[in-house]
Amino acid sequence: MPIKVSGLTVFTDHGRTGTILNNIHCTVQDRTMTLVIGKAGSGKSTLLRSLAGLTENIEGNVFYDDLPLWKQGRIDRQLLLRSVLAFQFPEHQLFARTVQGEFDYSLRAYRLPKPEKLRRTAAAMEGQRLPASYLSLSPFILSGGQKRRVALATIMAPETPWLLLDEPSAGLDGSSLARLKEELAQWKRRRGIVLATHDLDAFLPIADRVLLMEHGQVVADLTPKELYTNPQLLVQTGIGLTDAMKVAESLREAGLPIPSGALTPQQVAGTLAREICGMPQQPQVRSTQNTPPTGYQPAQPRSQAADRPVKSFIYSMDAKLKWMIYMLISVGIILQQQWKGLWVALLFAALCLSLLLPEDRRKLKRMSKPLLWFMAIAVLTSGIQISFGQGIPWTDRLGFSVESARETLRRLFTFFEITLIGLVFTLSTSTSHMKQGLEIALRPLKRIKAPTEMLALAASLVLRFIPLIIEETERFAMIAKARGKRTSRRGPIGMREIPVFVIPLLISLFQAVEELILAMEMKGYMTGSPQHVPAVKAEGRWDKMAVLISTIFFFILIGIRLSG
Numbered sequence: 188m189p190i191k192v193s194g195l196t197v198f199t200d201h202g203r204t205g206t207i208l209n210n211i212h213c214t215v216q217d218r219t220m221t222l223v224i225g226k227a228g229s230g231k232s233t234l235l236r237s238l239a240g241l242t243e244n245i246e247g248n249v250f251y252d253d254l255p256l257w258k259q260g261r262i263d264r265q266l267l268l269r270s271v272l273a274f275q276f277p278e279h280q281l282f283a284r285t286v287q288g289e290f291d292y293s294l295r296a297y298r299l300p301k302p303e304k305l306r307r308t309a310a311a312m313e314g315q316r317l318p319a320s321y322l323s324l325s326p327f328i329l330s331g332g333q334k335r336r337v338a339l340a341t342i343m344a345p346e347t348p349w350l351l352l353d354e355p356s357a358g359l360d361g362s363s364l365a366r367l368k369e370e371l372a373q374w375k376r377r378r379g380i381v382l383a384t385h386d387l388d389a390f391l392p393i394a395d396r397v398l399l400m401e402h403g404q405v406v407a408d409l410t411p412k413e414l415y416t417n418p419q420l421l422v423q424t425g426i427g428l429t430d431a432m433k434v435a436e437s438l439r440e441a442g443l444p445i446p447s448g449a450l451t452p453q454q455v456a457g458t459l460a461r462e463i464c465g466m467p468q469q470p471q472v473r474s475t476q477n478t479p480p481t482g483y484q485p486a487q488p489r490s491q492a493a494d495r496p497v498k499s500f501i502y503s504m505d506a507k508l509k510w511m512i513y514m515l516i517s518v519g520i521i522l523q524q525q526w527k528g529l530w531v532a533l534l535f536a537a538l539c540l541s542l543l544l545p546e547d548r549r550k551l552k553r554m555s556k557p558l559l560w561f562m563a564i565a566v567l568t569s570g571i572q573i574s575f576g577q578g579i580p581w582t583d584r585l586g587f588s589v590e591s592a593r594e595t596l597r598r599l600f601t602f603f604e605i606t607l608i609g610l611v612f613t614l615s616t617s618t619s620h621m622k623q624g625l626e627i628a629l630r631p632l633k634r635i636k637a638p639t640e641m642l643a644l645a646a647s648l649v650l651r652f653i654p655l656i657i658e659e660t661e662r663f664a665m666i667a668k669a670r671g672k673r674t675s676r677r678g679p680i681g682m683r684e685i686p687v688f689v690i691p692l693l694i695s696l697f698q699a700v701e702e703l704i705l706a707m708e709m710k711g712y713m714t715g716s717p718q719h720v721p722a723v724k725a726e727g728r729w730d731k732m733a734v735l736i737s738t739i740f741f742f743i744l745i746g747i748r749l750s751g
């Protein structure tokens with residue numbers, strides 16, 4: 188039975204300000220391989236994630252065998268078990284202590300009897316030519332290729348009716364790709380496959396249908412043969428021709444009658460051999476260049492928030508200027524003793540926030556949440572008063588001082604505003620620019636022989652790693668949710684997912700740190716080699732405007748402090 192996608196729209200956020208997928212209607216048949224193709228950013232992965240029930244903020248529905256995946260905002264868990272999604276680089280999904288643990292985790296949601304679990308594990312291991320002895324090994328000691336095979340085996344072990352694969356050929360060598368294709372060809376005799384890919388040369392020849400995506404919409408739903416006879420579709424949607432098509436086009440241009448249905452380099456070669464051997468006169472060149480495309484409706488560009496919007500000047504502003512403005516405003520904020528000044532500073536923070544790209548604003552919102560929770564708890568506990576004197580009735584022992592709570596709130600709010608503005612600057616500045624900026628700002632400390640370069644590096648790394656930690660945490664939570672078939676409704680991170688992915692998350696972060704340190708060593712950081720640090724300059728019109736506005740805010744803050 189097919190999967191039907193009906194009017195599916197995926198919004199970028201809860202406020203529904205932009206869309207990632209736009210009113211998608213399509214059907215994929217079981218026992219077939221359907222390719223999802225489109226240039227980078229066209230929405231392929233989001234479509235796969237929606238089929239696997241992993242997207243939030245959606246409109247429309249996905250039907251498995253005519254049954255809706257979402258019912259009144261909740262996911263039908265039984266339907267979730269009908270598909271399994273392999274993210275790009277599936278080896279990054281591994282997180283158990285042993286390979287056996289990986290299988291246990293992937294199969295747990297299916298509640299199978301133990302003998303059946305063992306059978307499926309053994310079959311999947313065999314399918315990937317993996318010896319049974321690997322089951323007791325840690326997946327982290329395996330080579331990259333072995334990890335990939337273990338990951339694919341754990342994905343296939345549940346033997347779900349649907350296999351959803353995101354870029355499965357990325358990073359595979361020739362023989363591994365050939366094996367994967369063989370396996371998929373076998374798989375589709377019994378089950379359905381939806382596969383998002385850029386590797387058309389590999390998968391078009393074995394696919395049954397193709398969904399062509401552009402700007403979050405399915406703009407054509409056709410067979411591979413139809414696509415081969417209308418290669419301009421690939422050009423129009425920015426994907427580009429496959430290697431076989433390029434060869435065929437060149438041969439046609441050279442005057443050879445290559446028919447448009449030759450799908451693979453081998454078929455082009457076969458046709459060529461035949462035509463050359465028996466080619467008596469002038470070939471009939473059939474150009475495909477101007478053929479009207481079948482069923483292709485160019486997509487309207489997505490609504491603004493989903494497209495990469497134009498970056499504001501804050502992203503290109505001199506980092507040293509940013510640090511100076513930051514210090515100026517921070518001093519102004521720290522000096523405040525009344526709410527009046529803090530409101531003015533909040534206005535400045537809001538101005539800075541408005542300059543961020545929507546995706547960075549979302550990141551900042553996520554980063555601020557724990558801080559706000561901490562503030563709320565700290566304010567509440569600071570207001571609690573307990574009396575221990577004798578003879579006081581127990582009902583009067585506990586009180587709440589609004590005054591102390593308000594004072595704590597004011598102090599923490601000062602800290603919150605400084606952090607908020609700092610995060611705006613962090614999110615809009617690259618690590619190397621941030622480090623350079625800090626070095627200039629800390630220059631006066633050099634006179635007292637303070638290690639300003641190391642200080643600058645440490646500060647910028649800490650700030651840079653906050654977004655990285657958040658992104659990695661969300662990525663692992665999504666993987667844990669997909670593999671464990673969790674249906675927690677709010678946000679990508681559920682409490683039950685946390686213990687599962689903590690270790691791989693830490694490993695991944697350590698790897699990121701190691702790579703960063705290596706890259707920095709190669710660039711001469713930390714080896715003591717002198718770095719050229721340019722002077723602070725407010726170059727553009729907007730840079731000067733920013734300095735002016737910040738200075739005005741600073742003097743307003745000072746004025747408020749003095750008048751208070």
Ligand SMILES: Nc1ncnc2c1ncn2[C@@H]1O[C@H](COP(=O)(O)OP(=O)(O)OP(=O)(O)O)[C@@H](O)[C@H]1O
Pocket residue numbers: 199200207225226227228229230231232233234492493494495546
């Ligand atoms: N949570 C989100 N908020 C805002 N925009 C998003 C979000 N998730 C994805 N996008 C944007 O939606 C678009 C589609 O993303 P998606 O990952 O589905 O594309 P894709 O076709 O799979 O790309 P690629 O081929 O590069 O993997 C991209 O422009 C991406 O930046």
